[in-house]
Each structure stands twice: as structure tokens, then as C-alpha cells.
Amino acid sequence: MKHTIRLIVACMLLAVNIQAQPKNKEAKEWYNQAIDQVEQNDLEQAIATLDRAIRLRPKFHQAYLQRGKLYFRMDSTRLAMEDIHMALESGSSSGEVYFYRGYMDYMEEKPDSAIRKLTRAIQAGYKHPEVYYIRGLANYDLDDYKNAIRNFSTAIDSRYDFAYAYNDRASAKMKTGDYQGAINDFKKAISYNGEKPSFYNNLGYARAQNSDYKNALQDYTQAINLDPNYYKAYVNRGLVRSTLEQFKEAETDLKKAIQLSPEQPEAYNNLALVYMRQKEFDQAINQFNKALEKDQTLAEAYMNRGLAWENKGDLDKACRDWRMAEELGSKKASEYLKDCK
Secondary structure (H helix, E strand, O other): HHHHHHHHHHHHHHHHHHHHHHHHHHHHHHHHHHHHHHHHHHHHHHHHHHHHHHOOOOOOOOHHHHHHHHHHHHHHHHHHHHHHHHHHHOOOOOOHHHHHHHHHHHHHOOOHHHHHHHHHHHHHOOHHHHHHHHHHHHHHHHHOOHHHEEEEEEEEHOOOOHHHHHHHHHHHHHHHHHHHHHHHHHHHHHHHHHOOOOHHHHHHHHHHHHHOHHHHHHHHHHHHHHHOOOOOHHHHHHHHHHOOOOHHHHHHHHHHHHHHHOOOOOOHHHHHHHHHOOHHHHHHHHHHHHHHHHHHOOOOHHHHHHHHHHHHHOOHHHHHHHHHHHHHHHHHHHHHHOOOO
């Protein structure tokens, strides 16, 4: 009796497999058609075709992966994440799937988890430069600049014209104090992609940190030429112009930055510093007040407003601001507080 039952079960399983084969074949045909549509850049139709493949074969992990990649390209991140998850649930252990899972973790601000999944992608043989690049970004978010630089370098070794990897390696080098190395990398990024205003802004910032103010001004100006509404470049150029005592031009830049992004505190703070350098302390205090209205945790604004009050002869208000700056982590404020009772 037991043998008869086994035989019946076996026959039933065979029948299921025979019925499944035509559906699997048809699903594969739809999948191949979708790949052709992707090559023709008909992304929406490719997604619709992959939908048909998945309906026929609900555990078709390659189809989920391809559809997820298309959703990424179309900025439908939630749908992309769902499909990448389904690719894993459907049995895929490919390095590419782990790459996209790691990428999603990075986008969700989970750098530790991202690094683990990206490392698995590499171990599974998926060693595209993007894997090392995203892992470098996750290292950077964890303040692990040494490994960030190592990963960006590996990405560059695989793709010599990887402009973003040069740019982000430069940012990591800045964190280690290697300003000249950062400058060289920012230049490399620009040589491969000269249309990104942020690259010029970053190069200008590195040069300013290296006291090369003349060239920093040129870089900030080029960033603004590429994007006349680039807030950060106006803020940074205004600060450099103030350092060079070009106060009128600095004031113009910082007021433009405030116009572009009135909710950001940095431009108010830097404009106040321009007034401080011209000994216009009432105007400086007014701008520090505005900066602190936007961000009550801005230690630098409390520190500098304290200096303005001191110059006006009001030590009580100065000390009050310095105490607040110290509470927010300003080491410089601690030195000034020695003069307070």
C-alpha cells in the first residue's frame, strides 16, 4: 500500500513539472523580450513585459532583479527595493542581488549593513567598480576614511574615468588633512566630468583650506557659472572674499546665498563675520541672531556673537553666549570663558 501511494505522489509531481515547463519557457521568452526592450531604452514596456514573465513564473528571480534595476533607473526606489528583496526570496544568491541590497541599505542610511552585503557581493564574484564605490561611501559615513580611500581607489583602478570616485576619494583625503592629494583628485574628477558645479566647489574648498585663495575664487566662480543658483558656492566664495578683505563683493555673495536659501544658517553667520571684520557689530549681531533663528545649535554663531558683544563692551551677554557655545561643544569658547566671572 505504501508503494502505491508513493507511485501516485510521484506521478502527481511529474504532472505538475510537465505542466510547469511550458509556463517556464514562455516566461523566459518574455524575459528575453524585456532585455531587448531595455537595449532599445523602452523601459516602461520592459517593465510590463517582465510583469508577464513573473505572473507566469512567480519565483523568477532574474526577472525580479531586472525589474528592480529598471525601477532604480526610473527613480522608483520603493518598488526597486521590493523587487530586489523578492529576487533574494526567490532563491537568488548572485553577487548582483547582494550589490543592490547593499546599495539599498546605504540609501536607507544603514552603512554597517551595506558594507556587509557589498562584501558578500564581492565574495560572490560581483566586482564591478560600483560595488567598491558604494562600499567606500558607507565607510565614509562611518568616518572610516582609510577604508573609504582604499575602496574608492579600487573603483578607480577598475574604471580610470570614474569621476565620482575621484571626487569622493578627494573628500576622504580632506578629512585626513591631505589637502594637496584632495586637490589632485578633484582636478581628476573635473577632467572626466567638467559639467558638475559641485566638483569645482569642492576643489575651491580644498584650495581655500590650502590657503590658495586666488584659485579658490576661480573655482567657486566656475561652479556659479555652471549653476547660477548654487547656494554653497556663493557661501564659500563670500567667505574667501571676506578673507581677502573684498568686503563689498563678499556681502553681495552672501546676500545672494540668503536669497537662494533663506532657511540655511551658514550664509547669515558668514555675513555677520563680514560685518565683524569691518567693526559693524550691531549689523553682525543682527545676522548672528538670524543664523540662530534657523539653527539654535550652531555653536559657531554663539561664539562669534559673544565676540561682537565683547567688542560692544557688554561682557555679560558675551559670557552668556560663550557658555552656550561651550555647552554645544566649542573648545574655543572655553578659553574665552576664563575672562568671565
